Amino acid sequence: MTGEVAISTDKLTKRFGDFVAANEITFDVKKGEIFGFLGANGAGKTTAMRMLCGLSIPSSGQATVAGFDVYRQTEEIKKNIGYMSQKFSLYEDLTVWENIRFFAGIYGVPRSEIAPRAKEKLRQLGLYHQRNQLVASLPLGWKQKLSFSVAVFHQPEIVFLDEPTGGVDPVTRRQFWDLIYEASDQGITIFVTTHYMDEAEYCHRISMMVDGYIKALDTPTALKQNYGAESMDEVFFELARGAQRKGD
Amino acid sequence: MNNVSLESIAKSFDASKPPAVKDVSFEVSDGELFGLIGPDGAGKTTLFRILTTLLLADEGKAKVAGCDVVKDYKQIRKEVGYMPGKFSLYQDLSVEENLNFFATLFGTTVMENYDLIKDIYVQLEPFKTRRAGKLSGGMKQKLALCCALIHRPKVLFLDEPTTGVDAVSRWEFWEMLKRLKTEGITILVSTPYMDEASLCEKIALIQEGRIMSIDTPMAITAAFPKELFAIKAENMSQLLNSLRDNELVQSVNAFGEYHHITLVKDSGTPDAFTDRLPMAIEWKTIEPTIEDCFIHMMSA
Known part of the structure; x- marks a missing residue:
């Protein structure tokens, strides 16, 4: 990790009528950092993430993502980030190879670079021999690993991962984190949400959102110390138990 | 006789692929809280659909509350409650309307079985005129559970009730299940969260359509062969x-x-x-x- 900043927010706020979904959230994420974005359902995580991805214009406050402004430069943001969620799937009726070519094309990867890079990625993943198979025929764990590779294929500055390991078997879940570490070592910033508290431990730093506010932000070790907790589970309970909002 | 038994159940959807479930046998005792633990695609939903008579197995036999899933499917449908993984209530009916609808379908009334759902329903009551589609995730889950319980089923099937739910709400949900257990309802619950296994009396670990182990959580961890x-x-x-x-x-x-x-x-x-x-x-x-x-x- 270098000292460069990948994401910077200052009192970023989103209101829907009287409802303040994200309330003056302020934090920095460093380049290459694995940043865990945690919170109870309804805490405002999705709202915050949508603003950072350039999909929703904030009500007030400031933020830059990969150096681009979340009000004026949303198209530049979209080009410089990758995104994957548990629900987001590749095109099931395209092959592995076609999916990569399609998304690489969308993100403007030069045509001459797509094939050699795709070959290398698929070899690394152990999916090269399945390259002409329809994505629908792959086991879920492989789909998720492939989705991640597609999300970082255009070498974005930041990749947003929204519950990427939900429902995945415990072995694949760990292989997935190997991929995350690898991307982080290459300088890609990882912004990740999860409901698995053991995965929170793998993040360099964690923020905990409660009722639209960022209630805590620190390394896992420091959070556990500050809350006198044995595990991240306890920290989460301590913070989220007082939540007023119960929602999605 | 609120037990569930499966004997060599197998089901394939596509001949070119491995079967969804293969040679699955286990028993759930009367009033037990039984967990089916495994990742997505392991076959949990397929088993639930076979047991709730929504899907026919290719091979094997299964009984729910003393009834055969093929011969006595009509009887089973009266006696089980099923909460599918996907939210399946009427989005454009209100909380109250959904509940009344399901009670009427089963020939009962909300009043008749209110004691069973009371603890859960009180949390929904402030929103009883809200459309189900407008509820938050946690509230939808509670309403779905109420609707699955309103005819006082003998056996309750809960397919991944806690998926995508935060740790605090997950814990609250398990507290509700423990209370239901005291009513004598047999509960089968599936989950991809391994940490929920210890909350069940007995669990089956399932992966790629096969049961890897069935026992109490303690017996399973005690059988770990290495230090x-x-x-x-x-x-x-x-x-x-x-x-x-x-x-x-x-x-x-x-x-x-x-x-x-x-x-x-x-x-x-x-x-x-x-x-x-x-x-x-x-x-x-x-x-x-x-x-x-x-x-x-x-x-x-």
Whole structure:
């Protein structure tokens, strides 16, 4: 990790009528950092993430993502980030190879670079021999690993991962984190949400959102110390138990 | 007779693919809280759909509350409650309307069985005129549970009720299940969260359509065949790689703050190789979790 900043927010706020979904959230994420974005359902995580991805214009406050402004430069943001969620799937009726070519094309990867890079990625993943198979025929764990590779294929500055390991078997879940570490070592910033508290431990730093506010932000070790907790589970309970909002 | 039994159940959807479930046999006793634990695609939903008579098995036999799932399907449908993984209530009916609708379908009234759902329904009551589609995730889940219970079923099937739900709400949901158990309802619940396994009386670990193990959570962890160590260092990803390269180490898996390892030789301890690692470590002997057991069985 270098000292460069990948994401910077200052009192970023989103209101829907009287409802303040994200309330003056302020934090920095460093380049290459694995940043865990945690919170109870309804805490405002999705709202915050949508603003950072350039999909929703904030009500007030400031933020830059990969150096681009979340009000004026949303198209530049979209080009410089990758995104994957548990629900987001590749095109099931395209092959592995076609999916990569399609998304690489969308993100403007030069045509001459797509094939050699795709070959290398698929070899690394152990999916090269399945390259002409329809994505629908792959086991879920492989789909998720492939989705991640597609999300970082255009070498974005930041990749947003929204519950990427939900429902995945415990072995694949760990292989997935190997991929995350690898991307982080290459300088890609990882912004990740999860409901698995053991995965929170793998993040360099964690923020905990409660009722639209960022209630805590620190390394896992420091959070556990500050809350006198044995595990991240306890920290989460301590913070989220007082939540007023119960929602999605 | 509120028990459930399966005998050599198999189901394929596509002849070119491995079966969705294969040779599945187990029994759930009267009033038991039974957990089906496994990742997406393991076959949990297929089994639930067979048991709730929504899908016919290719092979094998199954009984629910004394009734055969093929012959007596009409009777079973009256006696089970089913909460599918996907929210399946009427989005454009209100909370109240949904509940009344399901009560009427089963020839009963909300009043008649109100005591059963009271604890859950009071949390929904402030929103009773709201359309189900406009409820938050946690509230939808509570309404779905109420609708599955309103005819006082003998057996309750809950397919991944806690998926995508935060840790606090998950815990609250399990508290509700414990209360329902005291009513004598047999409960089958599926989950991909291994940490929920210990909340069940008995569990089946399922992977790729096959049951790997069935027992009490304690018996399953007690059967873990190796001594297990938790080990940590300042740089965990470096430690992980060092342990993977170490020939004295049999298995290594990241488990949050610690890595869990087993050694090739059971008499050894991590002291045997600490001097060979490029960093200072801390280690301790630990009891395996269900997740340790699951990973072990997957790789066996």
